[in-house]
Amino acid sequence: MQLGEKAGLKPSVPLRDVFGDALLALARENPQVVVLDGDLGNSTKAEKVRFEFPERFFNIGIAESNLVGVGAGLAACDLIPFIVSFSSFLLCNAYDQIRLSIAISNINAKVVGSHGGITLGKDGPTQMGIEDFALVGGFPTFAILVPSDPASMHKAVRAAAEHEGPVFLRSSRIAMPHIYPMDDCPFAIGKASVVRDGGDVAIVGSGMMVAAGLDAAAMLAADGIDARVIDLHTIRPMDVETLVTAARDTGALVCAEEHLLHGGMGSNVARVIAEYHAVPMRFVGLADTYVESADPADLLVKYHLTADDIVTAARAAVDAKR
Amino acid sequence: MTDFDAMREKARQIRLDILEMTTKAGSGHPSSSWSATDIAVALFFGGALRYRPDDPWWAERDRFIMSKGHAAPLLYAVLAHAGYFDRDELWTLREIDSPVQGHPIQGLMPGVEATTGSLGQGLSLGIGHIFGARLNNLDYRVWVLLGDGECEAGQIWEAAMAASHFNCHKLHAILDYNKYQETGPISREMALEPLVEKWRSFGWHVEEANGHDLEDLLAKIELVQMLEPTGQPSIIIAHTIKGKGVSFVEADFTFHGRALKPDQADKAREELNAAR
Numbered sequence: 001m002q003l004g005e006k007a008g009l010k011p012s013v014p015l016r017d018v019f020g021d022a023l024l025a026l027a028r029e030n031p032q033v034v035v036l037d038g039d040l041g042n043s044t045k046a047e048k049v050r051f052e053f054p055e056r057f058f059n060i061g062i063a064e065s066n067l068v069g070v071g072a073g074l075a076a077c078d079l080i081p082f083i084v085s086f087s088s089f090l091l092c093n094a095y096d097q098i099r100l101s102i103a104i105s106n107i108n109a110k111v112v113g114s115h116g117g118i119t120l121g122k123d124g125p126t127q128m129g130i131e132d133f134a135l136v137g138g139f140p141t142f143a144i145l146v147p148s149d150p151a152s153m154h155k156a157v158r159a160a161a162e163h164e165g166p167v168f169l170r171s172s173r174i175a176m177p178h179i180y181p182m183d184d185c186p187f188a189i190g191k192a193s194v195v196r197d198g199g200d201v202a203i204v205g206s207g208m209m210v211a212a213g214l215d216a217a218a219m220l221a222a223d224g225i226d227a228r229v230i231d232l233h234t235i236r237p238m239d240v241e242t243l244v245t246a247a248r249d250t251g252a253l254v255c256a257e258e259h260l261l262h263g264g265m266g267s268n269v270a271r272v273i274a275e276y277h278a279v280p281m282r283f284v285g286l287a288d289t290y291v292e293s294a295d296p297a298d299l300l301v302k303y304h305l306t307a308d309d310i311v312t313a314a315r316a317a318v319d320a321k322r
Numbered sequence: 323m324t325d326f327d328a329m330r331e332k333a334r335q336i337r338l339d340i341l342e343m344t345t346k347a348g349s350g351h352p353s354s355s356w357s358a359t360d361i362a363v364a365l366f367f368g369g370a371l372r373y374r375p376d377d378p379w380w381a382e383r384d385r386f387i388m389s390k391g392h393a394a395p396l397l398y399a400v401l402a403h404a405g406y407f408d409r410d411e412l413w414t415l416r417e418i419d420s421p422v423q424g425h426p427i428q429g430l431m432p433g434v435e436a437t438t439g440s441l442g443q444g445l446s447l448g449i450g451h452i453f454g455a456r457l458n459n460l461d462y463r464v465w466v467l468l469g470d471g472e473c474e475a476g477q478i479w480e481a482a483m484a485a486s487h488f489n490c491h492k493l494h495a496i497l498d499y500n501k502y503q504e505t506g507p508i509s510r511e512m513a514l515e516p517l518v519e520k521w522r523s524f525g526w527h528v529e530e531a532n533g534h535d536l537e538d539l540l541a542k543i544e545l546v547q548m549l550e551p552t553g554q555p556s557i558i559i560a561h562t563i564k565g566k567g568v569s570f571v572e573a574d575f576t577f578h579g580r581a582l583k584p585d586q587a588d589k590a591r592e593e594l595n596a597a598r
Contacts, residue, residue: 034457058453058488066446066480073450076428076435078381079457081450096440097477101447105428105437 004177006307007214011177016114018150019171020045022157023082027053030080030161036071038064038085044114044171046084064093068111072101075109080161087113087129087170095135102166103139110160110167111136116146117207117258118286118303119174124293129170130286133206133235134263136168143189144235145169146265148210151180152233155187163189172258174296176208179231192239194246198228201314202246202253206232206265209256209284215307220314227314235265240272247277252317256284256310280320282313324368329536331598332403333363337567338594339399339412344581347416350424353565353577355396357500357533358467361560362386362400364539365465365496370547372462375405378432384462385451387436389444390469390498391425392579397434398422406433442475444468445495449481452490463547466495468557471503474512479524485555486525494546495526495557498533500564502575521557533560568593 002011012018027033027049034056041047041059050057060067064085071081083090090113091098102109113136116129136144143163147153153171160167179195180186186193195210196217205213210231217227228250230242247253253273255266266283273281284305291303300306337359344350365371365386372384388397395415402409411431414420421430425439436447448464455462472478485493499517501508508514521528527549531542539560546556564578565571568590571582582590 034453056457060484061480061487063477063480063484065443065477066449066484069443069446069477069481070450070453070484073447073452074454074457075450076447077451077454077458079454097443097446100437100440100443101428107428 003208004211004215006218007211009177009179009211009214012150012175014175015147015153015172016045018153019114019157020048022154024048024052025154026157026161027056032078032080033161034058034074034079034081036060036067036081036083038062038067038089040085044084044112064089065097068094068097069101071109072105072107075107080108080110082110082112084112084114086115086127087132088127091132091135099139103141106141106165108164110169112169112171114171116170116172118291118299119172119208119258119296121296121299122293125290128291130260132170133259133265137236137263137268139166142166142168143237145189146206146233146235148205148207148231148233149176149179151178151182151185152187152231155185156233159187159189170207172207174208177211179210179214187233190234190237190239192242193231193233194228194242195231196227196229198226199250200226201318202228202230202250203256203310203314204230204232204243204253204269205256206235207258209258209305212305212307213256213310216310216314219307219311225314225318232265232269235268238268238272240276243269243272244276247273247279251279251321253279253281254284254310254313254317255281258305259285261285261287280317282317284309284313324540326536329363329367332367333359334594334597336363336396336399336403338591340395341582341587341590341594343395343399343412343415345584345587346413347581349416349581350395351392351579352395352581353571354390354469355393356566356568356571357562357564358390358393358396358498359566360534360536361467361496361498361539362396364536364543366400366404368536368540368543370540370543371465373404378406381458382460382462385435385448385464387444387448387464387466388426389438389466390441390472391438394424394426397426398431401431401433407431441469441472442477445478445481445485448493449485449488449490452493455492463492463494466493468495468497470497470499470501470508470514473497473514482521482524482526489553490555491550491553493555497557497559498562499559500562502564502578504578506575517559525554527552527554527556528559529556530559530561533562534566567597
């Protein structure tokens with residue numbers, strides 16, 4: 001089944017292509033935007049900026065520590081650096097540099113982790129970013145953005161540039177279908193979007209799991225379960241109000257993310273829900289495991305990140321209410 | 323005409339302030355600060371560095387990045403003597419609610435350009451400031467004070483490679499080569515030699531200097547600026563003595579990372595006062 005098919009969502013191009021277009025559009029508008037690449041611009045699609053603005057594009061080579069430091073230096077010169085590479089390489093190679101030079105300094109730098117999640121597929125677990133929410137979560141000054149479709153990617157890139165301070169933005173290789181009209185996406189940092197209303201259970205998704213959540217909601221509707229779907233595109237700052245309202249209105253929550261369950265979006269939502277309005281919760285994400293090289297569709301099935309898995313979790317959450 | 327006597331006196335006062343700051347705080351890195359004191363004095367008081375203490379973030383200022391962040395007491399003392407803030411701030415080092423943090427935090431005090439303390443990171447920031455100068459059409463220089471131990475970090479060599487690749491000719495490093503790292507002599511713990519050849523092979527112009535001879539330091543600082551048209555970044559490898567200025571600290575590398583006890587501080591104060 002195609003992602004978003006059950007929900008009737010219109011397919012799109014890979015999200016990384018949308019990211020490249022969004023970054024180029026931003027660079028055209030804002031001369032302060034500079035792009036730092038870790039020799040993966042052809043893969044992250046950041047290179048779209050290189051072709052049009054070569055003077056504002058720096059390939060720092062396969063040296064993520066230096067890449068982050070150079071970007072931080074640019075931020076200190078009132079420029080807006082977008083430091084772009086694979087999520088895993090940036091965060092795991094340059095964690096300390098991001099911590100000192102960006103997070104503790106609390107400067108206006110943007111870190112873009114591409115190829116987030118497992119859906120880069122065949123390149124295997126060494127390249128996958130399945131721990132990025134948890135790792136960036138360790139930097140208290142960072143906003144964490146996870147766009148779920150083309151329109152929200154465009155908005156997120158723009159919002160990252162407008163936000164004064166450190167931002168992490170996850171991009172992905174997989175195509176995410178259109179959830180929002182291109183000209184009408186309500187994206188604002190820290191304000192979750194309710195993309196489907198419902199009163200029996202709330203599905204809180206991030207990234208591609210928002211479309212999967214809408215598919216699941218369509219399947220649950222056939223069984224008479226009315227699911228609300230929330231696009232939690234900002235993991236920090238978290239939209240406590242929308243989440244607590246959902247818990248109050250529906251009495252059951254399912255969190256779904258293309259990330260490790262440990263330290264991921266769901267565990268952060270659970271902290272909020274436990275404190276303000278405890279309800280039964282279930283979690284869809286990666287258990288304590290690395291995955292393997294394979295076609296993304298096969299990986300999603302084997303590692304339980306599909307709409308079917310969300311349906312199962314939602315039924316369990318609804319049953320737990322009784 | 324450069325007044326070297328006045329600069330030497332400034333260095334002596336700064337060494338005394340480093341002593342008082344770290345003794346009062348009961349911790350800190352006085353010996354690492356003293357080894358680099360004359361280098362910082364040469365830059366700030368020898369006329370090379372362009373800065374405006376009353377406009378600390380002036381866009382055209384030359385940057386001074388303290389990469390060896392544990393020499394924070396030196397950085398703060400030099401900035402205070404240069405007029406960035408009141409000298410009384412120095413005595414709050416490492417105290418609650420004070421911006422005079424144990425290791426430098428970018429922007430927390432005027433003139434503190436970078437957050438450092440995890441070693442090896444300052445040179446990369448310097449490249450970013452050079453790129454910033456190019457994009458903003460400014461022609462300031464960037465001076466990065468490196469420790470020798472931190473040259474064991476891979477990021478230093480990533481940055482060294484990139485600085486020459488991008489022809490960062492206005493990027494100048496000065497290496498405080500005191501030959502000791504935290505746990506012992508560098509030659510014993512993790513040898514850096516041949517250091518001149520390493521930097522040369524990475525595309526840098528290399529000069530060596532006596533890191534406690536202000537005339538020599540300033541001559542080399544002027545020389546590397548004159549050589550900027552070659553397009554290469556430069557490094558001055560300044561040979562220094564860890565703990566310079568206090569005999570019993572010079573003789574004992576284990577003073578790294580600890581303050582002097584009150585009786586030791588009295589003795590150090592006597593020595594530094596006698597050096598006037």
